Amino acid sequence: MPRRRIVLYNPPTVFFTMPLGLLAVASGLDPARWDVEIVDGRLHREPVGTLLAALDGADTLGIGVLTGDPIRHALEASRAARSRYPRLHVVWGGWHPSLFPESCLREAPIDAVVVGAGQRAFSRLVEAWAGGGDLAALPGVAARTPGGEIVHGPPGELPELDALPPLDYGRIDVDAYFARKGRRQLDYIGSVGCRFRCAFCADPQVYQRSWTGMTADRMGDELSSLVRRHRAHEVAFQDETFFTKRSRIDELCDALLRGGVAFRWTATLRADQGARMPVSLLERCRDLGFDHAIIGVESAYEPMLKQIRKDVRMDQVWETASRLRDLGIGATWNFIVGFAGEPEESVMASLDAARRLRAMSPRFRTPIFFYKPYPGSPTAEAVERAGFPLPRTLEGWSRFDFVGADARSPWMDPRLRTRVERFGFYQDHAYGAPTPPWKWPLRVAARLRVETGRFGMPVEKLLVERLRPSERLS
Ligand code: B12
Ligand code: SF4
CATH class of the missing domain: 3.40.50.280 (Cobalamin-binding domain)
Structure with a gap:
C-alpha cells in the first residue's frame, strides 16, 4: 500500500x-x-x-x-x-x-x-x-x-516516553537552526508536564499537574549519539522542570559519563530544588557540562509568591544563588511584575532582588517581564476580574502577544511601569561581561543609578535608544 x-x-x-x-x-x-x-x-x-x-x-x-x-x-x-x-x-x-x-x-x-x-x-x-x-x-x-x-473524545493520556521511538532529528535541518541561533546548540526534551501549580502557568491545566520522564539511561544514550552526530557544543533542555527527580539526575550523570561526550547544557531549575539538592549533585552536574540554569523567581515579595502559588521562598532563591555562584554556574533569574492588583512594594522588592542577584555574579541575568495573562490560569482570570477582559475570539488571541506596547500590563500604575522599564535598561548596562572602554561611562552611570535607585531624567537611555532602536521581535 x-x-x-x-x-x-x-x-x-x-x-x-x-x-x-x-x-x-x-x-x-x-x-x-x-x-x-x-x-x-x-x-x-x-x-x-x-x-x-x-x-x-x-x-x-x-x-x-x-x-x-x-x-x-x-x-x-x-x-x-x-x-x-x-x-x-x-x-x-x-x-x-x-x-x-x-x-x-x-x-x-x-x-x-x-x-x-x-x-x-x-x-x-x-x-x-x-x-x-x-x-x-x-x-x-x-x-x-x-x-x-x-x-x-475522552482526555488523552501522558505518553510513556520510553515506549516511543526517539525523535528523528534527521527530519529537520539541524545545521539551519544552529546557524540561526549562532551557536551549535541542540534542543532536547526528556519529560512531559510538571507537578507544580503556579497560578500564572498553563501547564497545570493542560497536563493536570502530572509529569512523566524518560529513563536517564535512554536520555544519556540519545544525547551522546545526537551530540556526536550533529557536532553540537551545547544542549538546551526544554523540560518544564528538568530537576524534578533527584535520583534520575544522578543516573543521568552516570549515563553522560558512560557516553563519554562533552557538551555544555542549560536546563530549568526551581529555586526550592536548587536549595534542597545536595551541593555534590549540583557539582557533579557542573562537571558534566551544566553551565546555565533557568529559574523562575517571578516575585521577591513573599505574599505575592503565595498568591501565585509558586511554592518557593526567597531564602531558597538566595541559597540556590550562592550555590550556583560558588560553583561558577550561570543563571537566568526570570521575574514577572504587574500581576493584577500587585502592590508597589511587591514590584520594588522584585527590582531590589534582581539588582542583588545581578551583582552576585557576572554570569547571572535577571530579565523582568511584564505579566501577560496567557490563558488557562487563575492569574489570567484575576486580570478579567480587575476589569480587563481577555480576548473572546481566536482572532483576538492572535493579536495577544508578549512583545509590543500592549504587552506591558496596562492595569499597572504607569509610574511604576516606567520605573520597571528604566530599571531593566540600566541593569543590563550596569553588570555582565566586560565592556569595551568607550562604554565605560555608560556602565558607571548605569551602576550608580541601579545602586541608588534613581531613574529620573534617563538621558543615557534616550541616547542609546536613539542610536540603536530596539528590534521588533514578532
Ligand atoms: C521552545 C518553547 C518556545 C519556542 C517555540 C518553539 C516553536 N515550536 O516554535 C519559543 C522560544 C519561540 C517560545 C516562545 C514563547 N513561549 Co514557549 N515554550 C517553549 C517550551 C519551553 C518548549 C516547547 C517544546 O519544544 N516542548 C517539547 C514538545 C515535545 O512539546 P510540545 O511543543 O508541547 O508538543 C507536544 C504537544 O503540545 C503536542 N503538539 C505540539 N505541536 C503539535 C502539532 C500537532 C499537529 C499536533 C497534533 C500536536 C502538537 O504534541 C507534542 C508532543 O506531545 C514550552 C514548555 C514545554 N516544555 O513544552 C514553552 C511554552 C510552550 N511557551 C509558552 C509561552 C508562554 C511562550 C511565550 C509567550 C514567552 C515565554 N514567556 O516563554 C513565547 C511566545 C510565543 C509567541 N506568541 O510567539 C507557554 C505556553 C503558552 C501558550 N499558551 O501558548 C509554555 C507551555 C511555557 C509555560 N509553561 O508557560 N516558546
Ligand atoms: S511555572 Fe514552571 S514550575 Fe510552575 S507550574 Fe509552570 S512549568 Fe511548573
Missing part, C-alpha cells in the same frame, strides 16, 4: 528553538504507513508558499499553535491550504488548541484539534481518517464530524 503523506507545520515565532513538538508527533507515526515532512515557517522567506508546495499529494496538514502571533500565521496557513487543497484534513495541536479546542474548531478552517500530548492522539486520528474510525472515541482529540457536529 502506498504511504500516505502528512505535512507538519510550525508557524513563524520568535527565536529558533527546534520544533520538538512536531518531531514528537512525527515520531509517533508508523514510517511504513506515513510519509511525513516538517516545514518550519521560521526557516523560509515565503513560509506559506513553501508549505503549499510541500502539501502537494498530502492527506493531512498538522500545525503546532502557541497563543499569540503564531495563531495569525496558523490561520493564514490553514486558509491557504484549505483553498488550494479542499480535500485536505487540517489539524491543530499544541498549547493554544489544548486550552481552547472548541473555539479553534469553530473559528478556524480545521477538522480537528489534539488536546495535550500529541504522539498517540495524532496517530490515532490519522488512522481513523484513513480507516473510517469513530472520531468521538479518540482520546485527546476534538473533531468536527462530516455532519459539522463537534465531538470530544
Whole structure:
C-alpha cells in the first residue's frame, strides 16, 4: 500500500528553538504507513508558499499553535491550504488548541484539534481518517464530524516516553537552526508536564499537574549519539522542570559519563530544588557540562509568591544563588511584575532582588517581564476580574502577544511601569561581561543609578535608544 503523506507545520515565532513538538508527533507515526515532512515557517522567506508546495499529494496538514502571533500565521496557513487543497484534513495541536479546542474548531478552517500530548492522539486520528474510525472515541482529540457536529473524545493520556521511538532529528535541518541561533546548540526534551501549580502557568491545566520522564539511561544514550552526530557544543533542555527527580539526575550523570561526550547544557531549575539538592549533585552536574540554569523567581515579595502559588521562598532563591555562584554556574533569574492588583512594594522588592542577584555574579541575568495573562490560569482570570477582559475570539488571541506596547500590563500604575522599564535598561548596562572602554561611562552611570535607585531624567537611555532602536521581535 502506498504511504500516505502528512505535512507538519510550525508557524513563524520568535527565536529558533527546534520544533520538538512536531518531531514528537512525527515520531509517533508508523514510517511504513506515513510519509511525513516538517516545514518550519521560521526557516523560509515565503513560509506559506513553501508549505503549499510541500502539501502537494498530502492527506493531512498538522500545525503546532502557541497563543499569540503564531495563531495569525496558523490561520493564514490553514486558509491557504484549505483553498488550494479542499480535500485536505487540517489539524491543530499544541498549547493554544489544548486550552481552547472548541473555539479553534469553530473559528478556524480545521477538522480537528489534539488536546495535550500529541504522539498517540495524532496517530490515532490519522488512522481513523484513513480507516473510517469513530472520531468521538479518540482520546485527546476534538473533531468536527462530516455532519459539522463537534465531538470530544475522552482526555488523552501522558505518553510513556520510553515506549516511543526517539525523535528523528534527521527530519529537520539541524545545521539551519544552529546557524540561526549562532551557536551549535541542540534542543532536547526528556519529560512531559510538571507537578507544580503556579497560578500564572498553563501547564497545570493542560497536563493536570502530572509529569512523566524518560529513563536517564535512554536520555544519556540519545544525547551522546545526537551530540556526536550533529557536532553540537551545547544542549538546551526544554523540560518544564528538568530537576524534578533527584535520583534520575544522578543516573543521568552516570549515563553522560558512560557516553563519554562533552557538551555544555542549560536546563530549568526551581529555586526550592536548587536549595534542597545536595551541593555534590549540583557539582557533579557542573562537571558534566551544566553551565546555565533557568529559574523562575517571578516575585521577591513573599505574599505575592503565595498568591501565585509558586511554592518557593526567597531564602531558597538566595541559597540556590550562592550555590550556583560558588560553583561558577550561570543563571537566568526570570521575574514577572504587574500581576493584577500587585502592590508597589511587591514590584520594588522584585527590582531590589534582581539588582542583588545581578551583582552576585557576572554570569547571572535577571530579565523582568511584564505579566501577560496567557490563558488557562487563575492569574489570567484575576486580570478579567480587575476589569480587563481577555480576548473572546481566536482572532483576538492572535493579536495577544508578549512583545509590543500592549504587552506591558496596562492595569499597572504607569509610574511604576516606567520605573520597571528604566530599571531593566540600566541593569543590563550596569553588570555582565566586560565592556569595551568607550562604554565605560555608560556602565558607571548605569551602576550608580541601579545602586541608588534613581531613574529620573534617563538621558543615557534616550541616547542609546536613539542610536540603536530596539528590534521588533514578532
Ligand atoms: C521552545 C518553547 C518556545 C519556542 C517555540 C518553539 C516553536 N515550536 O516554535 C519559543 C522560544 C519561540 C517560545 C516562545 C514563547 N513561549 Co514557549 N515554550 C517553549 C517550551 C519551553 C518548549 C516547547 C517544546 O519544544 N516542548 C517539547 C514538545 C515535545 O512539546 P510540545 O511543543 O508541547 O508538543 C507536544 C504537544 O503540545 C503536542 N503538539 C505540539 N505541536 C503539535 C502539532 C500537532 C499537529 C499536533 C497534533 C500536536 C502538537 O504534541 C507534542 C508532543 O506531545 C514550552 C514548555 C514545554 N516544555 O513544552 C514553552 C511554552 C510552550 N511557551 C509558552 C509561552 C508562554 C511562550 C511565550 C509567550 C514567552 C515565554 N514567556 O516563554 C513565547 C511566545 C510565543 C509567541 N506568541 O510567539 C507557554 C505556553 C503558552 C501558550 N499558551 O501558548 C509554555 C507551555 C511555557 C509555560 N509553561 O508557560 N516558546
Ligand atoms: S511555572 Fe514552571 S514550575 Fe510552575 S507550574 Fe509552570 S512549568 Fe511548573
